[in-house]
Amino acid sequence: IQDDFEVGEDVSEEVKIADLGRRAILALRQNLQARIFEHDNATIMKRFENLQGTIITGEVHHDVRHKMTIIHDDYQNELVLPREEQIPGDVFRKGEPVRALVKAVEIRGTKPSVILSRTDPRFLELLFEQEIPEIADGLIMIKKVVRIPGEKAKVAVESYDDRIDPVGACVGMKGSRIHGIVRELCGENIDVINYTTNLQLYVTRALAPAHLSSVEIDEEKRHISVYVAPDEVSKAIGKNGQNIRLATKLV
Numbered sequence: 001i002q003d004d005f006e007v008g009e010d011v012s013e014e015v016k017i018a019d020l021g022r023r024a025i026l027a028l029r030q031n032l033q034a035r036i037f038e039h040d041n042a043t044i045m046k047r048f049e050n051l052q053g054t055i056i057t058g059e060v061h062h063d064v065r066h067k068m069t070i071i072h073d074d075y076q077n078e079l080v081l082p083r084e085e086q087i088p089g090d091v092f093r094k095g096e097p098v099r100a101l102v103k104a105v106e107i108r109g110t111k112p113s114v115i116l117s118r119t120d121p122r123f124l125e126l127l128f129e130q131e132i133p134e135i136a137d138g139l140i141m142i143k144k145v146v147r148i149p150g151e152k153a154k155v156a157v158e159s160y161d162d163r164i165d166p167v168g169a170c171v172g173m174k175g176s177r178i179h180g181i182v183r184e185l186c187g188e189n190i191d192v193i194n195y196t197t198n199l200q201l202y203v204t205r206a207l208a209p210a211h212l213s214s215v216e217i218d219e220e221k222r223h224i225s226v227y228v229a230p231d232e233v234s235k236a237i238g239k240n241g242q243n244i245r246l247a248t249k250l251v
Contacts, residue, residue, distance in 0.1 A: 044114075056079075142155060153189070154193060156206075158194070178192070202251055
């Protein structure tokens with residue numbers, strides 16, 4: 001183009017669109033649309049990868065044949081809440097707000113797919129962080145969360161300050177703090193228990209409200225035998241075995 005140009009230099013030359021043929025203009029338009037599409041997808045991917053494991057609020061857009069609910073965020077991005085990630089009591093109406101955990105970001109075809117969840121134990125853990133200032137401030141630590149979505153959950157908490165009762169702080173006066181979380185989870189029954197490294201005491205607390213007669217722990221076989229009075233058996237097992245199943249997961 002010019003004699004003084006060297007290898008590695010950048011060269012720019014104006015190309016007038018009017019000089020291009022119709023075919024070249026169509027190819028240019030398709031290429032530009034593809035590049036914008038790629039850029040948008042990369043931006044969505046990066047944004048939601050950073051939000052993974054956090055709670056976001058969106059608006060219900062529509063339901064896809066009872067398989068999933070499509071949620072739109074503030075930027076009109078399409079988010080997917082699959083049926084298996086919904087609490088059994090969830091009923092969504094178009095336009096209403098919904099809170100959920102960003103569980104995963106996947107590439108499906110050429111588009112990124114953002115998967116939300118309301119059944120993940122982390123969703124309950126983050127709700128506790130939002131509703132209870134002592135947890136947000138780090139004065140109370142959530143040690144473990146186990147749940148049967150929409151039915152029952154157990155949350156083990158521990159306080160780093162002897163002056164703070166972790167269970168009382170989480171439940172609140174007459175249950176004021178935990179009621180909001182229970183409503184959000186469609187009436188899920190939440191047991192908050194004091195965490196302890198004393199396994200025998202921890203098992204006793206995990207199986208409340210049942211009163212245990214004795215506990216035998218075989219650490220080699222990772223097996224715990226629990227003995228209760230005949231009238232306490234149903235309490236220990238719980239409705240459909242919920243209490244014993246959750247206590248097993250907890251310990």
